[in-house]
Amino acid sequence: MEPRDLEKIIEKALSRERYCHSLGVKKVSQKLASHYGEDEKKAEVAGLLHDYGKKHSPEELLEIALDMKIEISPIEKENPDLLHGPLGALLVKKDLGIEDKDIIEAIRFHTTGKASMGKLACLVFLADYIEENRSYPGVEEIREAAFQDLEEALLLALDQTIRYVLDRGLLLHSDSVDFRNYILSGRDKIFKKGS
Numbered sequence: 001m002e003p004r005d006l007e008k009i010i011e012k013a014l015s016r017e018r019y020c021h022s023l024g025v026k027k028v029s030q031k032l033a034s035h036y037g038e039d040e041k042k043a044e045v046a047g048l049l050h051d052y053g054k055k056h057s058p059e060e061l062l063e064i065a066l067d068m069k070i071e072i073s074p075i076e077k078e079n080p081d082l083l084h085g086p087l088g089a090l091l092v093k094k095d096l097g098i099e100d101k102d103i104i105e106a107i108r109f110h111t112t113g114k115a116s117m118g119k120l121a122c123l124v125f126l127a128d129y130i131e132e133n134r135s136y137p138g139v140e141e142i143r144e145a146a147f148q149d150l151e152e153a154l155l156l157a158l159d160q161t162i163r164y165v166l167d168r169g170l171l172l173h174s175d176s177v178d179f180r181n182y183i184l185s186g187r188d189k190i191f192k193k194g195s
């Protein structure tokens with residue numbers, strides 16, 4: 001399916017605001033892919049579909065996960081919105097026939113990140129933070145770093161989220177911690193700068 005057809009599906013499935021966000025993530029995912037030598041079309045599709053799971057409310061996501069007998073972690077049980085990544089990845093396969101492993105990985109882990117996830121998934125993860133509709137303190141710094149130093153940008157984004165979670169006394173997903181440790185300990189080795 002072409003990105004244009006998928007856009008129509010996303011427009012119908014999501015709220016106006018989330019549709020605009022998805023278009024923003026698609027756009028910057030493609031730019032990042034072009035900058036870092038990744039497949040631009042895959043980046044567009046993954047960016048556009050990353051929040052497909054949000055067509056369901058958190059309560060529905062929990063119900064679907066139970067129906068599909070998907071393992072639900074205690075943190076997902078507490079915060080079922082987190083399921084929109086893993087369930088979204090299953091639903092784009094089931095509903096839209098998306099099979100590409102890189103796209104599926106990008107959708108699945110776009111909320112928490114995951115240690116050793118591939119470059120395309122990292123680009124979409126980052127695009128979710130910096131797309132043009134996002135405005136929060138520090139976004140410009142991450143936007144700038146995104147096209148200069150991918151690891152630095154990922155760390156800035158992760159630190160921002162982890163700080164937010166800690167400041168509010170919320171549960172912190174271990175995948176985000178593992179992802180941060182993975183990037184930090186492999187600094188300068190995971191992605192060659194500018195390539």
Ligand SMILES: [Fe+2]
Pocket residue numbers: 050051084110111
């Ligand atoms: Fe999301």
Ligand SMILES: [Fe+2]
Pocket residue numbers: 021025050051128
């Ligand atoms: Fe998103």
